[in-house]
Amino acid sequence: MISRIPITDISPAVFFGGEFVAVKAIAQEAISVSATIIIEGHETLTAEVCLYNAKEKMVDCQPLIQRWPGTDRYEGQFTVPAEGDFYFVIKASSTSQYRTVTGESEKYPVRADRDRALVGSWYEFFPRSEGAIKNADGTVVSGTFATAAKRLAGVAAMGFDVLYLPPFIQSESHIAKVKTIALMHSQMIAVSHGQLVIQMVDMMQLILHLEP
Numbered sequence: 001m002i003s004r005i006p007i008t009d010i011s012p013a014v015f016f017g018g019e020f021v022a023v024k025a026i027a028q029e030a031i032s033v034s035a036t037i038i039i040e041g042h043e044t045l046t047a048e049v050c051l052y053n054a055k056e057k058m059v060d061c062q063p064l065i066q067r068w069p070g071t072d073r074y075e076g077q078f079t080v081p082a083e084g085d086f087y088f089v090i091k092a093s094s095t096s097q098y099r100t101v102t103g104e105s106e107k108y109p110v111r112a113d114r115d116r117a118l119v120g121s122w123y124e125f126f127p128r129s130e131g132a133i134k135n136a137d138g139t140v141v142s143g144t145f146a147t148a149a150k151r152l153a154g155v156a157a158m159g160f161d162v163l164y165l166p167p168f169i170q171s172e173s174h175i176a177k178v179k180t181i182a183l184m185h186s187q188m189i190a191v192s193h194g195q196l197v198i199q200m201v202d203m204m205q206l207i208l209h210l211e212p
Helices: 145-157 182-194
Strands: 007-013 015-016 017-021 023-025 030-037 046-053 060-067 071-077 083-097 099-106 109-114 120-125 160-165 197-200
Touching: 007 083, 015 071, 017 109, 030 046, 030 083, 046 071
Parallel strands: 023 109, 120 160, 160 197
Antiparallel strands: 007 030, 015 017, 030 071, 046 060, 046 083, 060 071, 083 099, 083 109
16 A cells, blocks of 8 residues: 555565565674655655564664655665564655655565575585495495485585485385484584584475484
């Protein structure tokens, strides 16, 4: 809905699937914001961008400035204080001796993730290939997560900091059993001291399937 003070062409904003999805950020990142804000007549316009957390508490509010007079394009920044879900709103107002007019934009979601979400070196990792053994008769025994875990330190030593695991599909002939991931997790944590971050991508319920 356009208010008495139209606020349009807002950036950053990601519209997908009929709704606004979260703008990506990391904790303490300054996000630049811009919008076209119009007021009828020649009244003085003031605008600001305000950031709210998931509990509807305002955590930052900064002025927007028209850097190029006459363009109606306003710019500013807000800072995301921590990891988590937030949203920002652009507010504008104009007060004269005759009236006070206000306007407010929609809510635009913001999601702040860990620092590694901003940039990182990804290594695509195929657990069945790591530790695979070829027997004398030519048959091959695939690697498991237990054997693959031995390669984590080597991957970290090459400078990679995100491990990408491809999707896992259970076959009728070889159904993986869901078991505890405590051993694998403890090995991953040990390697994480070298800044290796383990990220599961499109995993079934984000559970590691260990073979018998």
